[in-house]
Amino acid sequence: MSIASQLRAAGHICYFNGIIPLWRSPLLIAAVFLTPFSFLFFLRVISTPELFKFGVVGGILFTVLFTGNGMLNDCAYLRLERQLQQIFVASPVRPLSYILGMALSELAFTLPALALFLGILFVVVPFGAAVFVALVGIVLLTWLMATSLGFLISTFFRQLREIWPIGTLVFSLLAVLPPLFYPASRIPSGFQWVAFLAPSTFSAQLAEAVLGLNQGSALSPAWLNDPWFDLAGLVGATVLFGATAVYLARWREP
Amino acid sequence: MDALIADHVSKRYSGGDRGKLALQDVDLSIPKGCLFAFLGRNGAGKTTFIKIAATLLVPTHGEVRLFGHDVVREPERVRPLIALVPQEGKPFYHLTPREHVYEYLRVRGATRESALTRTEEILHAMGLMGVANEPNLRLSGGMQQRALVATILATEAPFLFLDEPTLGMDPFARRQVWEVIRRAARKGSTVLLTTHYLDEAEQLSDELAVIDGGKVLYRGTAEKLKLTLGREVRLQFSGGFTSEELREFGRVFSDRNRLTLLTTRAQVRSLTEMALERGSEVVVGPVTLEEAFLELVGKGIEEDEA
Numbered sequence: 001m002s003i004a005s006q007l008r009a010a011g012h013i014c015y016f017n018g019i020i021p022l023w024r025s026p027l028l029i030a031a032v033f034l035t036p037f038s039f040l041f042f043l044r045v046i047s048t049p050e051l052f053k054f055g056v057v058g059g060i061l062f063t064v065l066f067t068g069n070g071m072l073n074d075c076a077y078l079r080l081e082r083q084l085q086q087i088f089v090a091s092p093v094r095p096l097s098y099i100l101g102m103a104l105s106e107l108a109f110t111l112p113a114l115a116l117f118l119g120i121l122f123v124v125v126p127f128g129a130a131v132f133v134a135l136v137g138i139v140l141l142t143w144l145m146a147t148s149l150g151f152l153i154s155t156f157f158r159q160l161r162e163i164w165p166i167g168t169l170v171f172s173l174l175a176v177l178p179p180l181f182y183p184a185s186r187i188p189s190g191f192q193w194v195a196f197l198a199p200s201t202f203s204a205q206l207a208e209a210v211l212g213l214n215q216g217s218a219l220s221p222a223w224l225n226d227p228w229f230d231l232a233g234l235v236g237a238t239v240l241f242g243a244t245a246v247y248l249a250r251w252r253e254p
Numbered sequence: 255m256d257a258l259i260a261d262h263v264s265k266r267y268s269g270g271d272r273g274k275l276a277l278q279d280v281d282l283s284i285p286k287g288c289l290f291a292f293l294g295r296n297g298a299g300k301t302t303f304i305k306i307a308a309t310l311l312v313p314t315h316g317e318v319r320l321f322g323h324d325v326v327r328e329p330e331r332v333r334p335l336i337a338l339v340p341q342e343g344k345p346f347y348h349l350t351p352r353e354h355v356y357e358y359l360r361v362r363g364a365t366r367e368s369a370l371t372r373t374e375e376i377l378h379a380m381g382l383m384g385v386a387n388e389p390n391l392r393l394s395g396g397m398q399q400r401a402l403v404a405t406i407l408a409t410e411a412p413f414l415f416l417d418e419p420t421l422g423m424d425p426f427a428r429r430q431v432w433e434v435i436r437r438a439a440r441k442g443s444t445v446l447l448t449t450h451y452l453d454e455a456e457q458l459s460d461e462l463a464v465i466d467g468g469k470v471l472y473r474g475t476a477e478k479l480k481l482t483l484g485r486e487v488r489l490q491f492s493g494g495f496t497s498e499e500l501r502e503f504g505r506v507f508s509d510r511n512r513l514t515l516l517t518t519r520a521q522v523r524s525l526t527e528m529a530l531e532r533g534s535e536v537v538v539g540p541v542t543l544e545e546a547f548l549e550l551v552g553k554g555i556e557e558d559e560a
């Protein structure tokens with residue numbers, strides 16, 4: 001299959017695994033909204049307006065990162081419960097088309113929530129077109145990173161019940177504990193570097209830098225404050241997880 | 255020309271079934287255009303073989319070539335030539351059968367026109383037109399299986415792997431599916447199917463292989479398999495005989511109040527006369543594939559146990 005055919009295949013997978021279910025069961029959108037908006041609600045109640053801005057950024061990234069959990073669960077369900085990944089392996093469809101198609105379908109579920117979060121963000125931190133483009137770039141890189149990781153993990157298990165806790169564990173570690181909903185400067189000095197062990201921290205730091213939220217809140221060591229460091233970290237993690245998903249995931253069982 | 259050649263294929267699973275040899279030195283060839291059935295008990299190795307040949311699983315030893323391409327080293331050349339109905343597969347539940355077939359064909363690279371035509375043809379042939387626009391989740395298990403089989407048969411792939419394709423279908427649906435499978439073979443597809451319905455294997459296959467414990471015990475036609483028993487007639491008695499009495503005439507099975515004897519044609523006249531004298535009801539018929547299969551695999555089990 002040519003590259004155009006592979007992209008078209010990914011588009012079709014997105015259509016029948018993302019758009020059609022969304023169209024037939026709109027309640028699925030509510031499930032995506034629920035957790036990040038609950039966090040945001042608590043933050044609105046208990047924190048300052050300044051910290052609420054971090055909460056909105058955190059909500060956007062949380063929503064995107066949980067596409068990875070959706071990917072993990074969907075891919076595992078299709079492979080183990082419905083045996084459907086097999087019909088794509090035994091076909092001209094390449095792993096990359098399948099992964100991309102599934103990842104796009106996960107993104108489709110989150111688009112309404114992302115649009116609402118971006119709307120709220122615009123109200124609390126007005127931004128221009130350039131910042132919008134940068135934010136979209138950060139969202140896309142984070143989505144690729146999370147869904148690649150989700151697919152990779154999904155191929156290594158033989159039981160759905162083993163996967164459910166793994167997904168919750170991995171994506172909670174990526175989306176709840178790191179400084180997404182709060183500034184990294186709130187972490188005690190000397191331990192701030194630890195947050196960067198979670199690649200989602202790069203996304204949050206970069207988004208906050210683009211929006212000008214973390215001015216005057218220096219991290220130590222000093223190089224943690226460099227947005228280029230965050231960009232390199234995010235791109236590096238995305239490439240690493242993406243390549244690992246394509247080359248190491250078990251498309252064929254050993 | 256052979257569509258599939260398996261050469262000394264073995265598979266030892268790691269992990270939970272560590273040490274278990276699922277396939278042992280399997281040699282097999284399937285001619286192009288052949289409708290080939292794989293028979294065996296649960297866990298005999300049928301699905302393992304299909305998974306290896308369909309590029310889903312790597313063998314521990316040996317080689318499988320499909321249309322001349324090695325399935326391990328050249329999967330990109332093999333995959334466009336194959337399609338697979340997985341064992342216990344279920345279709346995407348939120349799609350309708352029409353969407354399911356059409357979208358899968360499009361994903362495989364079919365043009366819009368070709369996908370539309372083939373979708374309508376297969377839905378009609380498989381008796382799915384009445385539910386073509388119902389989401390799969392509202393269909394019965396048998397109907398869902400039909401939707402999945404329709405999806406794969408619509409590909410018209412040169413090699414079709416059908417792992418228990420009629421599982422859960424009623425007898426009418428099974429016959430409808432058989433006809434579509436036969437049509438695929440007539441159009442030139444090679445078909446490898448597994449089934450536990452021996453009548454299905456007999457009706458459909460040009461050739462079959464019986465596999466047990468990962469080894470091929472028999473390969474040939476269903477008719478020849480029945481002849482290998484050396485007993486071509488089945489007599490069923492209701493009363494009048496004990497199994498000990500009948501054992502000297504051939505193989506005896508007891509089933510509720512009936513005794514089934516597999517024997518030679520030469521014995522039929524004397525046995526039916528004896529039955530009439532004793533007032534026993536007797537039914538005479540040819541040996542079935544199921545009886546030949548039970549005999550063959552039963553022997554294998556006895557040898558293993560010995």
